[in-house]
Amino acid sequence: MAVCCDLEVDVNGEETFMVDKKIIASYCGRLSKLFGKSTGSARNLKVIFNDFPGGAESFELMSRFCYNNGRTVINPSNISLLYSAAQFMEMNISVSGTHNLLEETGKSFEEMKYWTWSELLITTKKCQDLLPFPNSTGILEKCVDSLIGRITTSGEPSPCPSTSSPDSSGARLSCDTRSTESLKNSFSRATWWFEDLLFLSTNLVGMVIEPMVSKKFDHVIISRFLFHYQKSKCYTGTSDDKRKVVETVIDMLCILDWSSVSFKSLFGILRVALNCNIRKCSRTKLESMIGSQMDQATLDNLLIPSPHGMNYSYNVNLVLRFLKAFLHGGISLVSPIQLRNVASLMDLYIAEVAPDPCLKPYKFLALAMALPDSARESYDGIYRATDMYLEVHTGLSEEEKMKICCTLNYEKLSAEACLHLYQNKTFPSKSAVQALLSQQAKLKRLLKATDKTKCYTDSSSGVRETGSKGEKKETSKQIVLFARKLDLPTDNNDKIRAHLKGMQWRVTELERVCMKMQAPMTKIMNSRVSRHSSSRSLPRLCS
Structure with missing residues (x-):
C-alpha cells in the first residue's frame, strides 16, 4: 500500500x-472527527498540538x-507514554x-502486580514526566499504589515461631538468634527504598506519603525518609x-x-528554612512542631542568630513563638516535669541573651x-x-528598672x-525592700511553726510529746540553716529566736517607714549605702 505524507x-x-x-485517522478518534469522512485533499493539512502528553517521543x-x-x-x-x-x-x-x-495499554497495566521493583520505578518516573498533562494522573495513581504496596509489604518483619508450640524451647532459641541479627539490620531493612524514591518531585511526594499515613505505615520511618529527601534535594x-x-x-x-x-532533625530543617523565605503557613507549622517538643531542646538549639538586618544578637522572637506553641493547648496539657525543664532552659537562654546591649526591655520582659x-x-x-541585664543597660530609668524587676517572684x-x-x-531601692519583705514573710512562717510546736509539746505527753520534740527539733534546724544564710548567730536557739524577732520588728518598721517615704528613691539608696541613721534612713537589719 502506497504511503503518502x-x-x-x-x-x-x-x-x-x-x-x-x-492511516493515523483510522486509529485516532480525535483526528477522525477533525477530518470527517473525507478520504483525501488536494493540498497538505497541518495540525498543531500544544499540549500533547509526552511530547514528540509519545507521538x-x-x-x-x-x-x-x-x-x-x-x-x-513506554506504557505510560502510549496510554497517555x-x-x-x-x-x-x-x-x-x-x-x-x-485497551491494550489498559490490559498491560493490569499486569503491574507482576512487575519488578525496577520496572515500577521506571514507569513511575515516566508518569512523573507527563505531569501536568491531563489524563496522566490516573496512571500515576496506579504506579504509586503499587510502589506503596511493595514498601509496606517488605517492611513487615517475619514473625518468629510461636512459643506455645511443642518445640517452643528450640524455636525460642532459634528466634532469639534471628532476632539479634534482625535488630542489627532492622534500620536498613526498613529504609531500603529511601534512595530509590529520591527522584520524586515535590508534587509527587504528597501522593506517596499521604496514602502511607492512611495505611498506618510507621511514622518514624516516614519522617526519616522525608528528612533524607530534604537533605538530598537541598544539597544541589x-x-x-x-x-x-x-x-x-x-x-x-x-x-x-x-x-x-526527630527533634534534632526539625532544627536541621529550620536552619534551611530560615534562609529560604518559606511560606508563613509552613513556617508556623514547623515552629508548632518544634514548640510542642520544647522540653527536649538544648541551649545550643535556641541560640539562633537574628535575621539579617536586625541589630540584636539572637532571634528572640523565634524563641517566643516556640514558647507560645509549647503552651498552645494550655498548662493543663503540659506535665509539671516538662514545664520545669522548659523553665530551666529558658533561665539559661535569658542569661545568655541578657548581656546583649541591643535587647529591648520589652523583649527581656516577654522572655522572663x-x-x-x-x-x-x-x-x-x-x-x-x-542583674546582668541591668548592668549592661545602665541608661534605664527607675520606672523601667522596676518594670523589669516585676518579673521576679521574691x-x-x-x-x-x-x-x-x-x-x-544596680537594682532599684524599692525592689530591695520587696526582697526583704519576702524574707520577713518567711521568718514569720518559721517562727509560727516553732511557736505551734512549742504549744503542742507543752500540752502533750508520752509518745505524742516525743513526736512533737522531733518536729520542734526539725523546725529548729530549718531556722538555724536560714540564720546561717543571713549571717546570724547559730550557737544558741534562743538567741536565734530573739535575733529573728528583732529582725522581724526591724523589717516591720522598715515597711512602715517606706510607706511614709516621700523623698526621691535616690536619697533612700544613699542612706542605705552609707548606713548612717537619720529620720528617713533604712533601719539596719543586723547589729
Missing part, C-alpha cells in the same frame, strides 16, 4: 511529523502503532475496533527548589504523629514572663539574668539571692 503535525513546538492522514510511539496495523511492543518504559497518547487521541474501541491502543538545588522542597517536607511532617519526628509562675520553683536564675528567691539584691546598687 499528506498531514503535517506540530507536536508542542518540539518537532514536526509528516504522516499519512488516512512517535503512537504513530508506529498506527503504521504497524495496530500492533506494538508495550513495556514499563491513546487517551489524548481517543484511540478507543469505537474507532479502531479490537486493535485500539487504549537552587534557592527556589530548596524552598519548595522544605515547604513540602514540612507539610508532610505535619500530618504525622509529632512525637515520632513567657512561662507561668508555677513553672519555676526558684527565681534565682531570673534574678541573675536581670517569695521564690533564696536567702542568698535576697541578700545579694539588698546590697546590689
Whole structure:
C-alpha cells in the first residue's frame, strides 16, 4: 500500500511529523472527527498540538502503532507514554475496533502486580514526566499504589515461631538468634527504598506519603525518609527548589504523629528554612512542631542568630513563638516535669541573651514572663539574668528598672539571692525592700511553726510529746540553716529566736517607714549605702 505524507503535525513546538492522514485517522478518534469522512485533499493539512502528553517521543510511539496495523511492543518504559497518547487521541474501541491502543495499554497495566521493583520505578518516573498533562494522573495513581504496596509489604518483619508450640524451647532459641541479627539490620531493612524514591518531585511526594499515613505505615520511618529527601534535594538545588522542597517536607511532617519526628532533625530543617523565605503557613507549622517538643531542646538549639538586618544578637522572637506553641493547648496539657525543664532552659537562654546591649526591655520582659509562675520553683536564675541585664543597660530609668524587676517572684528567691539584691546598687531601692519583705514573710512562717510546736509539746505527753520534740527539733534546724544564710548567730536557739524577732520588728518598721517615704528613691539608696541613721534612713537589719 502506497504511503503518502499528506498531514503535517506540530507536536508542542518540539518537532514536526509528516504522516499519512488516512492511516493515523483510522486509529485516532480525535483526528477522525477533525477530518470527517473525507478520504483525501488536494493540498497538505497541518495540525498543531500544544499540549500533547509526552511530547514528540509519545507521538512517535503512537504513530508506529498506527503504521504497524495496530500492533506494538508495550513495556514499563513506554506504557505510560502510549496510554497517555491513546487517551489524548481517543484511540478507543469505537474507532479502531479490537486493535485500539487504549485497551491494550489498559490490559498491560493490569499486569503491574507482576512487575519488578525496577520496572515500577521506571514507569513511575515516566508518569512523573507527563505531569501536568491531563489524563496522566490516573496512571500515576496506579504506579504509586503499587510502589506503596511493595514498601509496606517488605517492611513487615517475619514473625518468629510461636512459643506455645511443642518445640517452643528450640524455636525460642532459634528466634532469639534471628532476632539479634534482625535488630542489627532492622534500620536498613526498613529504609531500603529511601534512595530509590529520591527522584520524586515535590508534587509527587504528597501522593506517596499521604496514602502511607492512611495505611498506618510507621511514622518514624516516614519522617526519616522525608528528612533524607530534604537533605538530598537541598544539597544541589537552587534557592527556589530548596524552598519548595522544605515547604513540602514540612507539610508532610505535619500530618504525622509529632512525637515520632526527630527533634534534632526539625532544627536541621529550620536552619534551611530560615534562609529560604518559606511560606508563613509552613513556617508556623514547623515552629508548632518544634514548640510542642520544647522540653527536649538544648541551649545550643535556641541560640539562633537574628535575621539579617536586625541589630540584636539572637532571634528572640523565634524563641517566643516556640514558647507560645509549647503552651498552645494550655498548662493543663503540659506535665509539671516538662514545664520545669522548659523553665530551666529558658533561665539559661535569658542569661545568655541578657548581656546583649541591643535587647529591648520589652523583649527581656516577654522572655522572663513567657512561662507561668508555677513553672519555676526558684527565681534565682531570673534574678541573675536581670542583674546582668541591668548592668549592661545602665541608661534605664527607675520606672523601667522596676518594670523589669516585676518579673521576679521574691517569695521564690533564696536567702542568698535576697541578700545579694539588698546590697546590689544596680537594682532599684524599692525592689530591695520587696526582697526583704519576702524574707520577713518567711521568718514569720518559721517562727509560727516553732511557736505551734512549742504549744503542742507543752500540752502533750508520752509518745505524742516525743513526736512533737522531733518536729520542734526539725523546725529548729530549718531556722538555724536560714540564720546561717543571713549571717546570724547559730550557737544558741534562743538567741536565734530573739535575733529573728528583732529582725522581724526591724523589717516591720522598715515597711512602715517606706510607706511614709516621700523623698526621691535616690536619697533612700544613699542612706542605705552609707548606713548612717537619720529620720528617713533604712533601719539596719543586723547589729
